[in-house]
Amino acid sequence: MSSEIAFPSPQHRRHGSSAGQPLTRRDGVLKVTGRATYAADNHPEGMLYAVTAVSSIARGRVTALDVEAAKAHPGVVEVLTPANRPPLSHDPDDKIPPFGFRVEVLQDDTVRYVNQPIALVIAETLEAATEGAALLNPQYEVESARTGLENGERFDTPAVGVGAPSRTAYGDIDAGLAAAVRVTEADYVTPPQYHNAMEPHAVVAQWDGDRVTLDMPNQALALSCAAYAAYFGIPAGNVLIRSPFLGGGFGSKAILNGPQILAILAARMLDRPVKLALTRAQMYGPVGHRGQTWQKLRLGTDGEGRLTALHHHVLAATSSFDEFMEPAANASLPLYASPAILAEHDGLRLDTGTPGPMRAPGEASGSAVLEVAMDEAAIACGMDPLEFRLANYAETEPGTGKPFSSKSLRECYAEGAKRFGWSGRPLEPRRMRDENGFLVGWGMGTAVFHCPHFPAEARATLRADGTALVETAGADMGQGAWTALAQIAAEALGLDPDQVELHSGISSLPDGGIAGGSGHTASAGLALHNAGVDAIARLAELATADPASPLFGAGNIGVEARSGRLHRRDDEGRSESYSEILARAGQAEVVGTAKAARDPAVAEAHALFSHGAVFAEVKVDPDLGQVRVTRLVGAFAAGRIINPRLVRSQYFGGMIWGISFALQEEAVTDRRTGRIMNADLAEYHVPVNADVPSLDAILIPEDDPYVNPLGVKGVGEIGITGTVGAIANAVWHATGVRVRHFPIRLEDLLVNQRDVTSAFGN
Amino acid sequence: MKHSVVSLTINGAERQMLVAPGSTLIDVLRESQGLTGTRRGCEQGACGTCTVLVDGKTAMSCMLPVETIEGAHVETIEGLTPPQGLHPIQEAFLQGFATQCGFCTSGMIMVAAALLAKNPNPSREDVVRAISGNICRCTGYEAIIDAILDAAVRIRSAAHAEAA
Numbered sequence: 061m062s063s064e065i066a067f068p069s070p071q072h073r074r075h076g077s078s079a080g081q082p083l084t085r086r087d088g089v090l091k092v093t094g095r096a097t098y099a100a101d102n103h104p105e106g107m108l109y110a111v112t113a114v115s116s117i118a119r120g121r122v123t124a125l126d127v128e129a130a131k132a133h134p135g136v137v138e139v140l141t142p143a144n145r146p147p148l149s150h151d152p153d154d155k156i157p158p159f160g161f162r163v164e165v166l167q168d169d170t171v172r173y174v175n176q177p178i179a180l181v182i183a184e185t186l187e188a189a190t191e192g193a194a195l196l197n198p199q200y201e202v203e204s205a206r207t208g209l210e211n212g213e214r215f216d217t218p219a220v221g222v223g224a225p226s227r228t229a230y231g232d233i234d235a236g237l238a239a240a241v242r243v244t245e246a247d248y249v250t251p252p253q254y255h256n257a258m259e260p261h262a263v264v265a266q267w268d269g270d271r272v273t274l275d276m277p278n279q280a281l282a283l284s285c286a287a288y289a290a291y292f293g294i295p296a297g298n299v300l301i302r303s304p305f306l307g308g309g310f311g312s313k314a315i316l317n318g319p320q321i322l323a324i325l326a327a328r329m330l331d332r333p334v335k336l337a338l339t340r341a342q343m344y345g346p347v348g349h350r351g352q353t354w355q356k357l358r359l360g361t362d363g364e365g366r367l368t369a370l371h372h373h374v375l376a377a378t379s380s381f382d383e384f385m386e387p388a389a390n391a392s393l394p395l396y397a398s399p400a401i402l403a404e405h406d407g408l409r410l411d412t413g414t415p416g417p418m419r420a421p422g423e424a425s426g427s428a429v430l431e432v433a434m435d436e437a438a439i440a441c442g443m444d445p446l447e448f449r450l451a452n453y454a455e456t457e458p459g460t461g462k463p464f465s466s467k468s469l470r471e472c473y474a475e476g477a478k479r480f481g482w483s484g485r486p487l488e489p490r491r492m493r494d495e496n497g498f499l500v501g502w503g504m505g506t507a508v509f510h511c512p513h514f515p516a517e518a519r520a521t522l523r524a525d526g527t528a529l530v531e532t533a534g535a536d537m538g539q540g541a542w543t544a545l546a547q548i549a550a551e552a553l554g555l556d557p558d559q560v561e562l563h564s565g566i567s568s569l570p571d572g573g574i575a576g577g578s579g580h581t582a583s584a585g586l587a588l589h590n591a592g593v594d595a596i597a598r599l600a601e602l603a604t605a606d607p608a609s610p611l612f613g614a615g616n617i618g619v620e621a622r623s624g625r626l627h628r629r630d631d632e633g634r635s636e637s638y639s640e641i642l643a644r645a646g647q648a649e650v651v652g653t654a655k656a657a658r659d660p661a662v663a664e665a666h667a668l669f670s671h672g673a674v675f676a677e678v679k680v681d682p683d684l685g686q687v688r689v690t691r692l693v694g695a696f697a698a699g700r701i702i703n704p705r706l707v708r709s710q711y712f713g714g715m716i717w718g719i720s721f722a723l724q725e726e727a728v729t730d731r732r733t734g735r736i737m738n739a740d741l742a743e744y745h746v747p748v749n750a751d752v753p754s755l756d757a758i759l760i761p762e763d764d765p766y767v768n769p770l771g772v773k774g775v776g777e778i779g780i781t782g783t784v785g786a787i788a789n790a791v792w793h794a795t796g797v798r799v800r801h802f803p804i805r806l807e808d809l810l811v812n813q814r815d816v817t818s819a820f821g822n
Numbered sequence: 823m824k825h826s827v828v829s830l831t832i833n834g835a836e837r838q839m840l841v842a843p844g845s846t847l848i849d850v851l852r853e854s855q856g857l858t859g860t861r862r863g864c865e866q867g868a869c870g871t872c873t874v875l876v877d878g879k880t881a882m883s884c885m886l887p888v889e890t891i892e893g894a895h896v897e898t899i900e901g902l903t904p905p906q907g908l909h910p911i912q913e914a915f916l917q918g919f920a921t922q923c924g925f926c927t928s929g930m931i932m933v934a935a936a937l938l939a940k941n942p943n944p945s946r947e948d949v950v951r952a953i954s955g956n957i958c959r960c961t962g963y964e965a966i967i968d969a970i971l972d973a974a975v976r977i978r979s980a981a982h983a984e985a986a
Contacts, residue, residue: 084916085916089908090924092913093859093900101852185853305923308959706919713962746959748954748956749958750954755964
């Protein structure tokens with residue numbers, strides 16, 4: 061019957077529909093009152109506290125632990141070490157697809173990185189557990205740490221990121237370079253960075269026989285349930301994960317890690333609830349990071365400033381025991397037209413925790429470098445950086461020739477440049493000063509991000525009182541999913557968002573897919589949309605088959621759901637409310653369900669990307685080299701926008717992460733020991749508000765009829781791409797100094813200042 | 823070392839508690855008082871997430887041994903929240919979309935409360951300076967600054983209405 065019900069495609073229903081209108085955040089009241097419960101806020105009866113003892117060396121073996129001293133401390137209940145750790149049903153050195161990582165769960169006495177768990181102390185109080193861990197006084201057999209290019213182990217890798225190809229070649233790169241009038245070539249370095257979500261990773265685990273309830277922040281509920289089930293030898297249905305609020309995730313809460321598994325194991329062993337919350341310092345190791353990269357770019361250009369070759373080589377760091385690497389070179393594949401493109405990666409094994417996906421994995425570090433290289437090539441060609449990018453605009457996906465499902469990058473360039481005032485920019489560096497004598501520079505970069513779609517399921521229940529309950533196990537880590545997903549469901553159900561209750565964030569609900577890859581709104585949203593459509597179809601069946609309904613017999617004509625009523629399509633006057641239909645049918649509710657996934661033919665036929673352009677102004681103190689970003693304008697086109705206020709927040713967040721990448725973030729490793737010297741929030745710099753200028757994010761309208769039936773792309777990560785390069789390029793424009801590593805520090809500008817002053821004559 | 827008895831007034835209620843040596847205020851608030859609206863972010867005073875008011879001034883509760891504040895008045899986000907409805911600062915954060923993941927929000931709001939108590943008409947720079955010790959990793963700073971400025975207006979107009 062559902063095929064007989066006509067629903068205009070959502071792209072054409074924006075006027076008068078809830079989507080696209082800003083609303084109050086659904087989670088707002090709970091958050092401003094402190095009543096939102098994060099994992100570590102749970103405190104079940106009889107709960108114990110677990111604290112991990114972590115290695116202080118990067119490589120070697122633990123030869124002794126003073127377990128007796130720890131156990132003798134008042135309040136300590138148990139100490140888990142490799143000697144007594146109960147068995148797990150899954151080998152932690154065997155990865156669980158698709159996103160499995162190898163984890164350290166006391167499987168042996170080997171130390172593979174600093175801050176690896178080497179024991180777990182469980183006690184009646186947090187103080188006792190902490191003190192117990194301190195009393196373990198580990199002794200080590202230390203091997204020298206491999207910390208960088210000079211001593212890391214290089215290897216060939218078939219895949220980077222999550223299953224992305226490590227080498228992609230379009231055309232003949234050597235021929236392209238040979239045909240070039242100019243070749244711009246340079247080496248760049250990006251640092252290790254740590255997610256540092258404000259909420260440290262935590263879990264409260266409670267067992268009941270062979271069932272376990274886990275309060276934990278989690279970006280991938282269904283996949284995690286399956287993985288925990290494998291580790292503990294129980295059916296996936298016996299794992300219940302409750303993750304109503306996440307204090308940020310950025311990728312680090314999508315993947316299982318050793319400390320959380322150990323806490324769950326301890327709870328089973330001791331038959332009491334156990335809470336574990338990592339300290340800030342302990343987050344620098346077992347819960348992922350953005351791995352360091354060393355990148356080489358070779359850009360061949362012809363006499364008109366068109367690319368003849370684009371060669372992006374990345375050496376990407378990973379751990380000694382696993383494979384995740386920043387797929388940074390792949391950032392050069394979808395963006396600029398070139399007859400020859402070669403993107404390739406090699407691996408470098410270091411004694412660190414395994415890197416993982418961190419907001420725009422690969423795209424962030426690859427785009428940062430690509431955009432600087434494009435700036436250098438533009439300068440070499442004597443062209444304005446924006447003009448240069450337009451000269452290399454890709455009308456179809458480079459290499460594959462596929463059409464883009466939609467691409468509004470020209471509009472992004474134009475609107476962004478206009479708002480910023482780009483047209484007045486002098487080509488030469490060191491030509492602008494402000495009233496205080498600070499050097500002023502303008503730079504730009506292109507933003508791009510792919511549009512993944514994860515399979516998801518949802519349920520929509522229309523209730524007798526005319527309201528609805530919609531359910532999917534999604535995750536809101538701050539992006540506003542609860543709000544945007546409810547808007548999508550409300551539109552499908554023909555209801556006001558206030559009439560729609562959304563349940564999410566718990567794994568017993570239909571699988572909501574993964575909150576990652578900027579794909580959550582599209583993935584969980586489409587499932588909710590389809591479930592809503594299904595519920596309306598079922599309701600319409602009731603009405604059109606009922607002789608007492610004004611909609612009787614409208615099955616072939618179709619009905620439309622609007623404002624809590626079904627309307628006959630050919631006669632607005634004939635309608636009936638959901639409550640009336642259900643009441644007469646004697647039903648308390650009608651339930652719609654749906655599964656949603658990407659149609660493979662869509663991805664086969666189209667290149668699916670969001671685009672944007674970012675323009676930055678920096679001011680640099682000519683004497684001290686201090687850099688301030690003073691203006692940042694981003695223009696982004698990401699398909700249909702469900703909630704502009706939430707989306708703007710996502711763009712701003714991404715752009716500020718760009719500032720952070722360009723000027724602030726870096727985990728600094730002690731080359732002698734492999735220890736991270738700034739494993740805290742005091743010396744690992746992230747922006748506070750005083751670092752952030754006035755931001756402008758322009759939402760470029762874009763209709764995408766292909767990417768998915770909702771027309772929604774993704775917005776969570778694109779803001780960081782483009783921004784990093786734009787800032788670095790602005791620093792060059794202000795100072796004439798080209799810095800080819802991140803973050804750019806004042807000493808980079810001071811050291812080179814004298815040469816530059818003479819070179820540019822001011 | 824022995825446990826000691828400490829008396830505090832927490833959100834207006836007098837409390838006596840037995841605390842282990844070195845116990846921090848956040849441990850007491852979260853673990854023994856059940857006041858989990860105060861969040862633990864870095865445990866070294868670097869992120870501002872755990873900010874509460876101690877005798878009206880902002881304090882990082884993760885850095886403060888409770889033995890050192892015997893007799894103090896402590897106010898947390900739970901105490902700031904009125905029995906019905908929201909405090910004007912909370913209302914401003916809500917309406918202004920100044921929360922994202924929400925983890926830094928309690929600390930931001932407590933800092934705002936201290937600022938506005940001292941300076942009911944702050945400039946944008948005053949607000950920026952006041953929350954410079956508070957990290958928001960979702961980086962929602964502009965919205966947070968706007969919300970605090972909006973809260974100042976709300977509080978002033980409420981006071982004005984009361985006076986009239």
